[in-house]
Amino acid sequence: MLKLVIEKELRDILTSTKFTVSFGACAALILLAFFMGAAGYKADVARYDAARRENLKQMEGLTDWIMVRNNRIFLPPRPLASLVAGVSNDIGRTTEVHGRGELPQDDTRYGEEPVFAMFRFLDLEFIFQTVLSLFAILFAYDAISGEKERGTMRLSFANPLPRHTFLAGKLIGSFIALAVPLLVPILIGCAALSLLGVPLSADEWARLALIVAAGILYFGAFLTIGIAVSAMTARSSNAFLALLVFWIFAVLILPRSAILIAGRAIDVPSVDDINAKKFRYSEQLFTEDRLKMSGFTPAKTADMRKMVEEFQMFMGQIADERQKKMDEFSTRLNEERANRQAVQSAAALGIARVSPSASFSLAAATLAGTSVSMKDRYLEAAQGYQQTFGKFILDKTGMNPGGGMVFRMRTGDAEKPKPIDTHELPAFVFTPPVLADVLPPALTDLALLVLYIMVFFAVAHAAFRRYDLR
Amino acid sequence: MAERPMLEAEGLTKRYEDGVLALDHISFAVQKGEVYAMLGGNGAGKTTAINLFLNFIEPTEGEARIDGIVTHRDPLKAKEKVAFVSENVMLYPNFTAMQNLDYFTRLSGRPAPPGSAYREALSRVGLQAEAHGKKLKGFSKGMRQKCGIAIAIMKNAPAILLDEPTSGLDPQAGFEFIGLLKSLRDEGKAILMSTHDIFRAKEVADVVGIMNRGRLVMQRPSRDLAGLDMEKLYMQHIAGHGGLAA
Numbered sequence: 105m106l107k108l109v110i111e112k113e114l115r116d117i118l119t120s121t122k123f124t125v126s127f128g129a130c131a132a133l134i135l136l137a138f139f140m141g142a143a144g145y146k147a148d149v150a151r152y153d154a155a156r157r158e159n160l161k162q163m164e165g166l167t168d169w170i171m172v173r174n175n176r177i178f179l180p181p182r183p184l185a186s187l188v189a190g191v192s193n194d195i196g197r198t199t200e201v202h203g204r205g206e207l208p209q210d211d212t213r214y215g216e217e218p219v220f221a222m223f224r225f226l227d228l229e230f231i232f233q234t235v236l237s238l239f240a241i242l243f244a245y246d247a248i249s250g251e252k253e254r255g256t257m258r259l260s261f262a263n264p265l266p267r268h269t270f271l272a273g274k275l276i277g278s279f280i281a282l283a284v285p286l287l288v289p290i291l292i293g294c295a296a297l298s299l300l301g302v303p304l305s306a307d308e309w310a311r312l313a314l315i316v317a318a319g320i321l322y323f324g325a326f327l328t329i330g331i332a333v334s335a336m337t338a339r340s341s342n343a344f345l346a347l348l349v350f351w352i353f354a355v356l357i358l359p360r361s362a363i364l365i366a367g368r369a370i371d372v373p374s375v376d377d378i379n380a381k382k383f384r385y386s387e388q389l390f391t392e393d394r395l396k397m398s399g400f401t402p403a404k405t406a407d408m409r410k411m412v413e414e415f416q417m418f419m420g421q422i423a424d425e426r427q428k429k430m431d432e433f434s435t436r437l438n439e440e441r442a443n444r445q446a447v448q449s450a451a452a453l454g455i456a457r458v459s460p461s462a463s464f465s466l467a468a469a470t471l472a473g474t475s476v477s478m479k480d481r482y483l484e485a486a487q488g489y490q491q492t493f494g495k496f497i498l499d500k501t502g503m504n505p506g507g508g509m510v511f512r513m514r515t516g517d518a519e520k521p522k523p524i525d526t527h528e529l530p531a532f533v534f535t536p537p538v539l540a541d542v543l544p545p546a547l548t549d550l551a552l553l554v555l556y557i558m559v560f561f562a563v564a565h566a567a568f569r570r571y572d573l574r
Numbered sequence: 575m576a577e578r579p580m581l582e583a584e585g586l587t588k589r590y591e592d593g594v595l596a597l598d599h600i601s602f603a604v605q606k607g608e609v610y611a612m613l614g615g616n617g618a619g620k621t622t623a624i625n626l627f628l629n630f631i632e633p634t635e636g637e638a639r640i641d642g643i644v645t646h647r648d649p650l651k652a653k654e655k656v657a658f659v660s661e662n663v664m665l666y667p668n669f670t671a672m673q674n675l676d677y678f679t680r681l682s683g684r685p686a687p688p689g690s691a692y693r694e695a696l697s698r699v700g701l702q703a704e705a706h707g708k709k710l711k712g713f714s715k716g717m718r719q720k721c722g723i724a725i726a727i728m729k730n731a732p733a734i735l736l737d738e739p740t741s742g743l744d745p746q747a748g749f750e751f752i753g754l755l756k757s758l759r760d761e762g763k764a765i766l767m768s769t770h771d772i773f774r775a776k777e778v779a780d781v782v783g784i785m786n787r788g789r790l791v792m793q794r795p796s797r798d799l800a801g802l803d804m805e806k807l808y809m810q811h812i813a814g815h816g817g818l819a820a
């Protein structure tokens with residue numbers, strides 16, 4: 105009998121005009137998300153290649169590595185970040201590396217194209233989170249109450265049909281009828297990625313499959329809550345209204361409120377506060393060093409070259425000491441802020457996860473490698489590169505980069521120096537997370553989505569047991 | 575030994591949560607091959623009685639039994655033995671008449687019969703052949719009512735519950751319906767029909783019961799009503815005159 109109810113539900117949905125219209129709209133949006141993702145990725149790759157070339161070009165002609173002052177590294181574009189943007193558009197993609205000191209992240213996508221910050225991008229996450237959750241509600245709100253209003257419920261239950269069978273048949277039938285057709289535009293979109301020359305590794309394909317699976321689970325959660333609310337109301341208009349309110353809370357209000365609540369509960373010093381402290385400390389160190397500088401007396405005043413070298417060494421030493429102190433101070437402040445921020449983030453995400461919408465967003469962004477940890481991962485790679493770059497400059501010049509003044513003296517009879525070979529510059533390698541890295545954290549949210557489906561089904565079951573069939 | 579009634583109400587009482595007494599200790603029985611017409615105005619309790627037989631609601635007191643099965647104790651088993659046609663048959667509008675018939679027939683627990691059986695049932699209730707494959711969304715009330723009766727026929731249950739089945743039907747359709755009802759009775763079905771229609775009730779019923787404010791105020795075999803002015807009798811009982819007679 106369950107099979108029969110499922111078949112009926114499939115036929116009822118698939119032959120309806122409502123399905124044709126809404127599915128057409130959803131399919132078009134899904135395909136658009138894939139095409140825009142592919143186009144965006146290719147544009148990002150072109151921009152990334154051009155920026156790297158430009159970085160090397162501005163070093164061409166320099167005759168000493170110590171003259172390299174603004175070596176920049178770039179966050180390489182990833183195909184999955186174009187499909188599930190996460191925080192990728194909010195973090196700086198370019199970092200100037202001096203060999204030591206802080207690593208500012210500049211050139212965010214939204215900074216470059218602020219109009220997108222207003223309306224965000226049409227990516228897969230948005231389609232699932234916003235459009236498909238509404239699509240689920242559109243078909244679930246009258247699943248039970250609509251049968252009552254149309255009068256088909258009385259006739260159905262005049263037969264030996266157990267309530268739980270009817271409910272399970274409704275849920276499974278609706279899920280198959282709506283979720284399986286959605287896979288068609290998704291598969292076409294995946295095929296289009298290959299045809300449009302977007303290279304996805306096997307690992308990325310697996311992660312994309314899991315993102316889609318998370319989306320389907322999220323869709324299932326909304327379908328189940330829709331059926332549950334429909335089983336709690338006698339009129340489908342009331343069910344629709346209640347579900348709309350639920351949707352607004354779950355998708356729009358709760359995730360944002362969670363951040364506000366956590367922000368109120370756990371105080372994190374602002375970046376401006378931290379920078380102000382760093383600035384004050386830096387000023388203090390400079391004041392101390394100026395005293396040292398004024399007390400500098402060269403030992404060998406007869407030889408100008410040696411005198412300059414001695415001064416250069418002295419300046420290098422105090423710069424190194426100052427930078428060391430500054431680094432220690434900055435690290436301590438940054439760590440304190442990072443620790444508090446981690447506590448605040450954990451609290452915010454914990455509260456937000458009460459909403460299936462937040463669970464889905466977190467699962468999708470984690471699987472795509474564009475979650476909040478993306479920034480830390482990039483910063484970590486940049487810091488690693490900074491050390492490599494600093495060592496490279498030290499090896500090449502015998503001096504630590506980035507500090508003090510550099511004097512180079514040339515006499516007219518000296519051989520003209522050769523330009524540096526920019527190919528020797530160590531390459532920046534950013535290793536994006538792989539499935540093994542992202543699966544464990546994503547599993548929490550995937551499990552939560554399954555839990556939501558189970559809880560909502562239990563609610564639907566309890567409500568339908570008492571449902572007035574007349 | 576007397577045969578067990580196919581449909582039986584014994585002290586059947588229903589008081590809703592808001593305190594309204596919809597049904598007050600009614601008792602009646604419908605034998606195989608018998609039509610029981612339950613007459614009464616709006617709010618008399620006719621539909622409540624049918625809802626109790628279908629276990630859509632549970633009785634406050636008493637029992638409704640179908641072939642001896644107490645409906646609120648074993649509703650699924652009881653529903654295997656009863657077919658139901660409501661006042662306004664509503665089916666799935668995106669399905670054809672045949673698809674609706676197929677769904678509800680299989681829902682009754684019967685294995686799917688060949689398509690010709692559905693066509694025969696639809697033809698028997700007077701639905702034109704060209705309408706068999708059409709979607710229900712364009713059907714009139716009369717056509718839907720015919721589909722509902724075809725569903726009841728296909729279920730082939732020994733008992734049939736009809737809730738105001740002729741309401742809104744044109745005279746021709748009403749006449750055809752009565753003919754069909756008689757043929758089902760002749761097949762041995764026990765039929766309980768609630769209706770406002772005094773004259774059709776007298777025409778087809780073997781037993782007529784009159785309900786007023788949740789009570790069965792009159793119950794007589796229709797042969798005893800021959801020659802009586804049914805309308806007058808009905809009005810007398812609705813107004814509180816006349817006694818309960820079995």
